[in-house]
Amino acid sequence: xxxxxxxxxxxxxxxxxxxxxxxxxxxxxxxxxxxxxxxxxxxxxxxxxxxxxxxxxxxxxxxxxxxxxxxxxxxxxxxxxxxxxxxxxxxxxxxxxxxxxxxxxxxxxxxxxxxxxxxxxxxxxxxxxxxxxxxxxxxxxxxxxxxxxxxxxxxxxxxxxxxxxxxxxxxxxxxxxxxxxxxxxxxxxxxxxxxxxxxxxxxxxxxxxxxxxxxxxxxxxxxxxxxxxxxxxxxxxxxxxxxxxxxxxxxxxxxxxxxxxxxxxxxxxxxxxxxxxxxxxxxxxxxxxxxxxxxxxxxxxxxxxxxxxxxxxxxxxxxxxxxxxxxxxxxxxxxxxxxxxxxxxxxxxxxxxxxxxxxxxxxxxxxxxxxxxxxxxxxxxxxxxxxxxxxxxxxxxxxxxxxxxxxxxxxxxxxxxxxxxxxxxxxxxxxxxxxxxxxxxxxxxxxxxxxxxxxxxxxxxxxxxxxxxxxxxxxxxxxxxxxxxxxxxxxxxxxxxxxxxxxxxxxxxxxxxxxxxxxxxxxxxxxxxxxxxxxxxxxxxxxxxxxxxxxxxxxxxxxxxxxxxxxxxxxxxxxxxxxxxxxxxxxxxxxxxxxxxxxxxxxxxxxxxxxxxxxxxxxxxxxxxxxxxxxxxxxxxxxxxxxxx
Numbered sequence: 127x128x129x130x131x132x133x134x135x136x137x138x139x140x141x142x143x144x145x146x147x148x149x150x151x152x153x154x155x156x157x158x159x160x161x162x163x164x165x166x167x168x169x170x171x172x173x174x175x176x177x178x179x180x181x182x183x184x185x186x187x188x189x190x191x192x193x194x195x196x197x198x199x200x201x202x203x204x205x206x207x208x209x210x211x212x213x214x215x216x217x218x219x220x221x222x223x224x225x226x227x228x229x230x231x232x233x234x235x236x237x238x239x240x241x242x243x244x245x246x247x248x249x250x251x252x253x254x255x256x257x258x259x260x261x262x263x264x265x266x267x268x269x270x271x272x273x274x275x276x277x278x279x280x281x282x283x284x285x286x287x288x289x290x291x292x293x294x295x296x297x298x299x300x301x302x303x304x305x306x307x308x309x310x311x312x313x314x315x316x317x318x319x320x321x322x323x324x325x326x327x328x329x330x331x332x333x334x335x336x337x338x339x340x341x342x343x344x345x346x347x348x349x350x351x352x353x354x355x356x357x358x359x360x361x362x363x364x365x366x367x368x369x370x371x372x373x374x375x376x377x378x379x380x381x382x383x384x385x386x387x388x389x390x391x392x393x394x395x396x397x398x399x400x401x402x403x404x405x406x407x408x409x410x411x412x413x414x415x416x417x418x419x420x421x422x423x424x425x426x427x428x429x430x431x432x433x434x435x436x437x438x439x440x441x442x443x444x445x446x447x448x449x450x451x452x453x454x455x456x457x458x459x460x461x462x463x464x465x466x467x468x469x470x471x472x473x474x475x476x477x478x479x480x481x482x483x484x485x486x487x488x489x490x491x492x493x494x495x496x497x498x499x500x501x502x503x504x505x506x507x508x509x510x511x512x513x514x515x516x517x518x519x520x521x522x523x524x525x526x527x528x529x530x531x532x533x534x535x536x537x538x539x540x541x542x543x544x545x546x547x548x549x550x551x552x553x554x555x556x557x558x559x560x561x562x563x564x565x566x567x568x569x570x571x572x573x574x575x576x577x578x579x580x581x582x583x584x585x586x587x588x589x590x591x592x593x594x595x596x597x598x599x600x601x602x603x604x605x606x607x608x609x610x611x612x613x614x615x616x617x618x619x620x621x622x623x624x625x626x627x628x629x630x631x632x633x634x635x636x637x638x639x640x641x642x643x644x645x646x647x648x649x650x651x652x653x654x655x656x657x658x659x660x661x662x663x664x665x666x667x668x669x670x671x672x673x674x675x676x677x678x679x680x681x682x683x684x685x686x687x688x689x690x691x692x693x694x695x696x697x698x699x700x701x702x703x704x705x706x707x708x709x710x711x712x713x714x715x716x717x718x719x720x721x722x723x724x725x726x727x728x729x730x731x732x733x734x735x736x737x738x739x740x741x742x743x744x745x746x747x748x749x750x751x752x753x754x755x756x757x758x759x760x761x762x763x764x765x766x767x768x769x770x771x
C-alpha cells in the first residue's frame with residue numbers, strides 16, 4: 127500500500143485541493159523580481175562581465191544608443207559612484223506624458239513603430255522596466271523643448287512624481303538607478319568590465335562620445351579600432367575593412383591557433399553569435415577558397431583569423447532577453463535573408479579587395495597553406511586521438527559530467543549560463559567537489575598530476591597528450607567555441623606551490639591553443655580558504671556539523687587572506703582554533719559546499735593587449751632557466767608561520 131493510500135480521505139482531499147484561491151496574478155515588477163534570470167541572465171556581484179548589474183547598465187545605455195542611431199545626441203554621460211549609476215543622453219527625450227508608462231508598463235515603448243526606431247536594439251519594451259523593478263532607487267527625468275518630467279520609483283513602485291515643469295536643460299533623458307543589494311549581493315561595478323562595454327559602443331557608432339566618470343571615449347575608425355584594442359598578437363597584414371549599408375566587416379589573420387570573432391547587431395554585442403556570424407564565417411571561407419581556386423579546407427582558411435561583423439537588422443529577434451545571440455532569419459519584414467544579405471556583400475566586396483591588394487592576398491594564401499601543412503602533418507594523430515576520445519567519453523573516469531550544458535539546444539537559460547567544469551588536481555581534490563557539487567550544472571575533470579608544459583609546442587601535442595585530448599573533447603572546443611559545453615571553466619588547485627604551478631600550466635595551455643576561451647571570459651581560477659578559524663570550545667563540544675545546525679556557525683570563519691585570519695582571531699580571542707588548509711583534499715565535503723556554491727570566489731583569467739603575454743610566457747614557461755633562477759633568488763621572501771597551528 128502506498129503512503130498516499132494510507133492517509134485519511136479528508137487529508138488527501140486537502141492536499142490536492144485546487145480552487146480559485148490557488149490562482150495568483152503577479153504585478154509586473156513582482157514577476158521580474160521573482161525570476162530576474164529570465165530578463166537579465168545570471169545575477170552575480172560584478173566579478174564577471176556577464177553579471178546582471180552590467181546588463182542593467184546596458185539596458186539603459188541601449189536606449190541612449192538608439193537615440194544616437196536615429197541621429198539625435200552625439201554625447202552620452204555615464205557616472206558610476208558607490209554602486210549608483212547615472213546615464214544622461216542628449217536625444218529627443220521620452221514624451222513627457224508617457225514617462226511613467228515607458229518606465230513601468232510592460233510592452234510599452236516607441237520601438238514597435240519601425241518608423242521611429244527602424245533598427246533599434248530593444249524591441250519588446252521590457253529592458254528599462256527590468257532595471258526599474260530590480261533597483262531600490264530608480265529615477266527617470268525627461269527633457270523636451272524646455273519642459274521636464276521627473277518620476278521616482280523603488281523596486282518598480284512609484285514613490286514620487288513631479289508635475290511637468292519648465293527647465294533650461296537641453297533635450298534628452300537622464301536615468302539614475304541603484305541595483306537592489308538584496309538581489310545583487312555585495313555587488314560592485316568594476317571598471318575593467320564597464321570600460322570595454324562602453325568602448326564597444328563607440329567602436330560601433332563612429333563619432334559617438336561617451337564620457338565615463340570624466341574619461342572620454344570616442345572612435346574614428348570603427349571596427350578597425352575594436353580589433354586593435356582586442357588583438358593580443360600583431361596582425362599578419364593590414365586589417366581588411368569593408369562597409370556598406372547596414373553592414374560593416376573587418377578581417378585579418380594572426381599567428382595564433384583557433385578563430386576569434388566579434389559580432390554585433392544594431393550595436394548589441396552578440397557574444398554567442400547567431401545567424402549573422404554563421405553566414406559570415408561560411409561566406410568568408412568560401413570566397414577566399416574560390417578566389418585562390420584551391421581546394422582548401424574551411425578550417426585552414428579560418429585558422430588564426432580575427433574578425434568582426436556588425437549588421438543592422440530591422441526588428442531583430444534575439445534568442446533571449448539578454449540579446450547575446452541573433453535568431454532572425456531575415457534582415458527585415460520585407461528584406462532578404464540574413465544569410466543572403468551577408469553572403470552577397472562579402473562575396474563581392476572581399477573578392478574585389480583581394481584582387482586590388484595582391485600583397486594581402488599573398489599573405490593570406492601563405493597563412494592558409496601553413497595551416498593546411500600543419501593539419502596534414504598531424505592528420506594521423508588527430509584521427510587516432512578523436513577515436514580514442516569517443517571511446518573514452520562513453521566511460522571517461524576523468525570527467526564527471528553535469529546534466530545541463532551551455533550548448534544545449536533547449537533548456538533553462540539561467541542554468542545554461544551557470545554550467546561549469548572544475549579542473550581539479552588529482553582525485554583527492556576532486557573527491558570533495560564531486561560529493562557536494564550541483565549535478566545539474568557542475569562537472570568535474572580530474573588531472574592525474576602536473577600537466578605538460580605546452581609553451582612553444584605545436585597543436586600536435588593537444589592530440590598526442592591523452593589528458594589534453596580528453597579535456598578538449600570534454601569542452602567540445604576542437605572546432606571553435608560554438609559548441610562549448612560549459613560557460614565557466616574553473617581551475618581548482620591547491621593554494622600551494624604545486625597548485626600554483628598547475629594553474630600556470632593549464633593557463634599556458636589555454637593561451638597557446640585556445641586563447642579565445644580566455645578572451646571571451648570563460649576561464650577562472652577558484653579561490654579556496656587558506657585558514658579555518660573557529661571557537662575550539664564550541665567545536666569540541668558539539669562538532670562542526672552540529673554548530674551549523676544549532677545556528678552558531680558565526681563561531682567558524684573561513685579566511686582567504688592573512689588579514690581575514692587576523693580579524694577572525696581578534697573576534698574569537700583566546701578560544702580561537704586555527705587550521706591551515708594545505709590542499710583541497712583536506713577540506714571536508716560539507717565545508718566545501720559553500721566554496722563552490724552561489725557565493726564562490728573566483729578570479730577571472732584575462733587576456734589583454736597590454737599584458738605582453740608572449741614575453742610573460744617566455745619568461746615563466748620558456749627555457750630561460752638562468753634568468754628565472756636569478757629572479758627567484760632576488761625576490762625570495764621567507765615567511766614565518768610558526769604561530770599558525
